[in-house]
Amino acid sequence: MADKQISLPAKLINGGIAGLIGVTCVFPIDLAKTRLQNQQNGSRLYTSMSDCLIKTIRSEGYFGMYRGAAVNLTLVTPEKAIKLAANDFFRHHLSKDGKLTLFKEMLAGCGAGTCQVIVTTPMEMLKIQLQDAGRLGKRKFSPRGGLARNEIAAQRKLMPETVPVGTVETKSPTAMQLTRELLREKGIAGLYKGLGATLLRDVPFSIIYFPLFANLNNLGKRGSDDTAPFYVSFISGCVAGSTAAVAVNPVDVIKTRLQSLNRGSTEDTYSGVTDCIRKIMRNEGPSAFLKGAYCRALVIAPLFGIAQVVYFLGVGEFILSFLPKKDN
Template sequence: MEQVENKKAKQFNVFPKIINGGVAGIVGVTCVFPLDLVKTRLQNQTIGPNGERMYTSIADCFRKTIAAEGYFGMYRGSAVNILLITPEKAIKLTANDYFRHHLATDEGVLPLSLAALAGGLAGLFQIVVTTPMELLKIQMQDAGRVAADDRAAGREVKKLTAWGLTKTLIRERGIFGLYKGVGATGVRDVTFSCVYFPLMAYINDQGPRKSDGSGEAVFYWSLVAGLLSGMTSAFMVTPIDVVKTRLQGDSEKKFKGIVDCVNKTLKEEGVKAFFKGGLCRVMVLAPLFGIAQMFYFLGVGEMILGIEQKKSV
């Protein structure tokens, strides 16, 4: 069980936490987006009848993407991701803190089961933003790979924009077209958050504290805690992320749902397919959450609003 400050001793200020989460998300995703693009393309590519594939490794994907699309091609789809990562991270990080604050006992103790529940609820809340954000991001990220296939086959290459894609999805499927793959997204994010947040809190509590009396860990330890927790959680949910990515990308074959995607992938590509891009995913999420968690705990929102930062639950 985690020992925390008596929750009656202070109020939970939501607004500065939202600012912290938004800033943390923007900084984090800007740093790691090129790796995320590589992860998406590795997960979405399939093996040809003779074992041929477009990308043979992370480095090969980087090299071919930059050669074909330039350095800024590594940020394809980043605009919509950066735009929506602000509310996504604000919801996720703030909701976790909020539920931890209210689920802790009057003595300031948060059992592991309730810490996992707080994380899971945060993951559930975030899918309202995460699902459309990742749907648009994945299809924009994968557009370069699809375009290369079309050029090789002599087909017309269609220019894809986030706004054009959004209008097409809404026109063809209504607003719910933006929530394609919501089931897999929910399973992934809830599972990830149930593991990540309790582990993050535990590791963060073991490190050195600031000398300002806030009780917070020093900034570099929050970075370490986020890195280790993000790495562990990312690896554990990689198979779910592969399924989600394929359901939302769906460029080469049509899947009827999570079970159909699992069955077809297993039958055609084997168990290893569920760990495609796994290393890259760990390389993306470990620094993303490390950087985001560090900036979240820096208390930018409290500084802007002139609020004294106290230890979070």
């Protein structure tokens, strides 16, 4: 119906619950994606996703695969809620007689991707530091058990309280420690490092994902006013999510590199998006932009499949139905 009003609180609840469930299921694969994308020539520790996960479990234990999960689980609720609810909001206001042209579907996706970066950027900024700590921790130790002097300095610059002078061990910082340090050193801009790259990733992702999902989902509808079965929404979310994820993976590599604050002594540092592209092309070749692509597809596919199932089942609407209604 063209005049059907959407319930923004219900959409926010749906998006939040979907994000929590999805992230819990796929976080280890996301960790492998981050570590694979951050590997540069001459510093390869992992040969594949499975190799990364096996080595992570051996060196850091089972919960090492969930390094950085706490900050992601905390912020994924508002992130997914904003993304899904914003898309619904824009689609509702752009529709005419309940119908949308492809251009307006893409425009709604663009609006959703733009809105979400206010949460996505600091969330991924913190998550990447925590996820990559295990990889860097391995590289920091020399064969004699000490840390390279320049790598101690780099670590101390970010988190001085975690790497005292003369130590041979590094303690992984917490999300709160990282947040305080970034705010103290660089202000709010420290948490939003890589904002441009995040926009370059999330806006095209949403432009591809939401129209593709909507059209795939419509194929499973039994009637013009009917909704698609939950399994159609799940499959549509998986296909649209993995397609969009692979399409924007080169920008995701750039974003991951820019947001990684700590580097090994032989690894490049980057001053911006163009500098990152130039150095990756020169030192690693075009194939480097596809690093972690299959991991990202494996993360995004079930994440958005689960999200769409929760969303279309109307969990938020069900929860809100128990609240007392105000009399007009």
